[in-house]
Amino acid sequence: MTAPDVRTVTLSDFPDWLRALNTGFLRPPTPSDEEVAGRLGYMDLSRAQGAFDAGRCVATFRSFAQELTVVGGATVPTDAVTNVAVSPTHRRRGLLSRMMAADLAAAKERGDVAATLIAAEYPIYGRYGFGPAAGATEWEIDVHRTGLNPHRPVPAPGDGGRIDLVDGAEIRKLGPALHDRLRARQHGVVSRGAHWWNRLTGQTLFPKEPWTEPFYAVHRGPDGTVDGMLVYRADENWSDAKQPLNRATVRSMIAVTPAAERALWHFLCSVDWISTIRTGYRPADDLLPLLLPDPRAARVVTQADFLWVRVLDVVRALEARTYAVPGSLVLEIHDASGPAAGRFHLDASPDGTTCTPTTRSADLAMGVGELGTLCLGDESVSRLAALDRVAELAPGAAASADAVFRTARRPWCPDAF
Template sequence: MGPDVRPIAESEFPNWLRALNTGFLRPPSVTEKEVAVRLPHIDPARTQGAFDGGRCVATFRSFAQELTVVGGATVPADAISNVTVSPTHRRRGLLSRMMAADLAAAKERGDVVATLIAAEYPIYGRYGFGSAACTTEWEIDVPRAGLDPRWSGPSAQDGGRIDLVSGADVRKLGPALHDRLRTRQHGTVSRDTRWWELTTGENRPDPDAWTEPFYAVYSNADGEPDGLIIYRADDHWGDAKQPLNRATVFDLIADTPAAERALWHFVCSIDWISTVRTGHRAPDDLLPHLLPDPRAARIVTQADWLWVRLLDVPRALEARTYAAPGALTLDIHDPTSLTTGRYHLNATPAGTTCTPTRTTADLALDARELATLYLGDESPTRLAALGRIEELTPGAVARAETMFRAARRAWCPDVF
């Protein structure tokens, strides 16, 4: 008999947390404060553990989420997090058992997709997940950027202003700003009240480790908040008594180009700051070209980020918009059989339909490749060249290229 895989009871949460910390190579000790703060925010029915001799040796948790797709609609998502297997129990199929149970429950609930942030690339493709949105992080050499050192705020023509605010202000203003971002940026995911509390230091499980960041809000000429930045700064000075401090941006939301420009110029104009790390941005972010010298922003991270797995192909494909009208019949192979089948997609100016069919397929692909295409961030032509899509009807790949691609890259600013 192998380890027992099942949802945890509330009394088992400390044991589960120890396994979670072990899997993430953190100190395995768990405090009563941590248990008391975290337990109310997890659903034991969606929190799985593998137990061997009374000890938790693997962890898995999911929660409700919304994902914005191409065109601005949202679909219900099964967000997967806290996935670990202790080093004593690797390669025994524990993750496969937990994943199968979670995805089956999510499909039964009516979730359209599942989402996760993959710590390692090779793991999740075998479960039908595909890399659907990438992340890029820049480091800005502030002195080289060419910004006017006399900059003290948005221009007179803009009429806006920037104010430093408190964490309590962010908890009030942030959710509405983020919801406005979600209506136009595919790849973003919903943030609940708990997200804003943790980001602003409210009721954290590790208060002693918390360092308060700086918060600044951009307001337009009418006094309405159009942007928000959250950042921290270190304290580093050179041998010649020159300030060499770095600002690290943890979140920047801008509802308008004016707000985006003003907030980046603001953080790059702070006295003593010589370097700015941007945090997770879209690969086609405007940032480098908001600087007089775009070469002052060098890429330090560029990698896959948000992974998606379709659970309901018709609902998923009908929810998003397409760059051009067209029709395709897709033959989907799913390693878990959750979405295996043939589907006819028909995108017209009047709307989109996707229905199961037995007609001849135009393209054959795995569920993970369909997930990779879903947010418009990957090219069907590239996947075909890599042998990951099979063209069964001449011209079908080119048709998919014109239909699926989006004008801007997908972006998920969050880790979960």
């Protein structure tokens, strides 16, 4: 049996590549001409790979340029991996491994600090050096139990802000600058291109993906500057007793001040007829439950890994972020595929950090996937050591590393990609 040919996708290949992608994600397989044209409008085919067997595409893979905000607000160039699918007829033949190896090698050559992805399934990507770096939590709010006064104006008098309902065009105008402010303060956030905003506001529509126009709201601070944005949909559901039981589902909510965050959640809880709210994916330490007089009105319905990181350049990854406390550690990184392997001396300080290759004895040893899990500050080194995923080679090194790596707030990636 001849092995499938893995290669860069051409324009003539693309409809078949898209059919294979739809097949892998259990969507109606045959793409329409409109879907082909729509997706070609934002894709870079030079970074799309396919596996072809007897002329038919049986596996897909794509990456694109991205920036990831690290601890402290700096951004690093990353290789965002997406559209990974292997047809059920061709599983366990190493096709994903071949495409991943080619893509990561190209990313390293370009100078990307890391690769990122949103894992559809947990067990797949650890073997390629990815580690879960930021989780996601979704709450369902029972509006009537929140304890909020439904007759209270939102924002409350004296808050100095206001909330305005706007349209999609206004969101496309105001959203990018607001998101850039979020990126400067929240580690784990990734860059958004124009295509993202077009999808959010219905400017870009694909056949077979139903579109319902959402509601758009912005919060303006006392000086009139937009510091929060909320996009939500609502269903239409009434009880047999003619009581409204409508559910609002948040598609996007970002805020760069606690006042804006509080005002937008209180606003949504005050909308007539809304009895339940699905929050969408939020950071695990979101302010939301504690913004309510009765936090038990918000129950967790989803809590899982979300953003995965694969470090390609250890020195740049560790020097790019900031550290709240000083610390000196020698880390030995195991990386079977090579790019991140080595021993590195991290000399961290709030005033500046260096990371250099070294031959000194290691304090901690770990795989590159564990480094990805630790790099945004969300996981405990001591916890990983207890699981035998990190080896503590010097007494007390795990506790010292926790003090150096952990952050006061947890990372958050608002976007699937």
